[in-house]
Amino acid sequence: MKTLNYDRYGDSSVLKICEVAIPIPKKNEVLIKINSVAINPLDWKIRNGMLKIITGNHFPKNIGCEFSGIVEKMGEEINENLIGKKVFGFADNPMKNGVLSEYICSTLNCIQEVPSTLSLEEASAVSVCGLAALQSLKTIAQAQSGQSILIHGCTGGIGLFSIQLANKMGLNIYGVCSTKGVEISKEYGCHVVIDYNKENILNIKQKFDIILDLSSKLTYSNAKNMMNPSSIYIDPNATPEVMLKSFFINLVSSKKCKVLLTKFNKEFLNELTTFLKNGLKVKIFKTYSFENSIIAYKETEQNGSIGKTIIKLF
Ligand SMILES: NC(=O)c1ccc[n+]([C@@H]2O[C@H](COP(=O)([O-])OP(=O)(O)OC[C@H]3O[C@@H](n4cnc5c(N)ncnc54)[C@H](OP(=O)(O)O)[C@@H]3O)[C@@H](O)[C@H]2O)c1
Known part of the structure; x- marks a missing residue:
């Protein structure tokens, strides 16, 4: 079978399509013929080293x-x-083994049956960003109806799920993105959209209960002016430095800095599936063939996506 591998850290030029044997499932695993794989920033963070x-x-x-x-x-x-069931899910341990291959083996903990509301292609693009959005709002921020949220980077993978979930939770939603994402942000339920090409978010006077910084361009120090004494800033960049910094901030300030460390487990996957069955939408931005997967990575890293970019194998 074909797989997309790399044998040293680096940019997308280290990727190559290789031929390897089809894996054999262990006693507690299933063998899955992969339909689609969605691209995530985590993929290139791992590949870059x-x-x-x-x-x-x-x-x-x-x-x-x-x-x-x-x-x-x-x-x-x-x-x-x-046998024959359509499933979606996440890599058991993406730090060790990726999933962009014609076949993979998986335990049942990492997969879920595709709900009838989604195509197989759409289902490939929900586990990572859907779980990250759900846990940011529900577990970390413990969002309550009537609160306000700023989603800084509202049109990416996590952003569009966050807008929809925040809407279901009854939040007042402000989003920041570039000009090309303004319309879709409104369409997905963002109440106020700030185009960062036209307006500097740091100039606005509004305070937010929750700030989700998906662009990594805002930073806690800048966000502080937009926070109430009990607001929460969420940083998805879970590096050891960011975690250490947030630990010290939280010791001295009531304006909390929380680091997102998404938990990939069946319980959250079940909860996400319920939202998907109840109309959570998935935006597919671009679809590439497996043969063009190296180009897909190069272009997505350079240009970003509105929603998700996927690689379709069959
Ligand atoms: N810790 C965890 O558990 C975890 C889990 C999943 C993801 N993550 C991380 O979370 C982050 C977001 O993931 P994602 O999949 O949503 O990424 P993404 O799809 O690349 O989205 C990034 C968003 O940031 C926006 N953006 C870029 N420059 C900006 C600027 N200067 N000001 C405001 N917005 C800007 C983009 O909008 P434009 O395209 O319009 O510029 C886009 O909406 C990534 O760093 C990812 O690695 C962490």
Whole structure:
């Protein structure tokens, strides 16, 4: 089967399509024929070596954190018949093994049946950003109806899910994005959209209960002026430096700085699926073929996405 590998850290030029054997599922695993894989910033953070301290120096490595596909085989310990089922999910350990291959093996903890509200392509693009948005709002911010939220970077993968979830939770939603994302932000439910090409967010007088900084361009120090004494700023850049910094901020300030460390587990995947069944939408920005997957990574890293970019294998 074909897989997208790299055998050293670097930019998208280290990626190459290779031929490897189809994996054999363990007793508690299923073999999945991959339909689509969605691209995430985490993919290139791992590939660039930014997380080398965790990912180590064992090569080759595969790329990709989330997928959809069809179950083709089952390990002997799996009781229910899943053959032929459409599933979506996340890599068991993306720091070790990616999912952009024609086939992968997965335990049932990492997958969920695709709800009838989604296509297989759309389902490939929900696990990482959907769980990150859900946990940011519900677990970290413990958002309450009537609160205000600033989503800084509201048109990316997490952004569009966050707008929709914040709407379901009854929040007042302000979003920041570039000109090209203004219309879709409104369409997805953002109440006030600030175009960063035209207006500097630092000049606005508004205070927010929750600030979700998905662009990493705002920073806690700048956000402080837009926070009430009990507001929460959420940083998705879960590096050791950011975690250490947030620890010290939280010791001295009532304006909290929380780091997002998304938990990938079945419980949250079930909860996300309920939202998907109830109309949570997935925006697919661009679709590339597997043969063009290296170009897909290069272009997405350079130009970004409105919603999600996916690579479709069949
Ligand atoms: N810690 C965790 O558990 C976890 C989990 C998932 C993701 N993440 C991280 O979360 C971050 C966001 O992920 P994502 O998938 O949503 O990324 P993404 O799809 O690349 O979205 C980034 C967003 O930032 C906006 N942006 C770029 N420059 C900006 C600026 N100067 N001012 C305001 N907005 C700006 C983009 O809008 P334009 O395109 O219009 O510029 C886009 O809306 C990434 O760093 C990712 O690695 C962390």
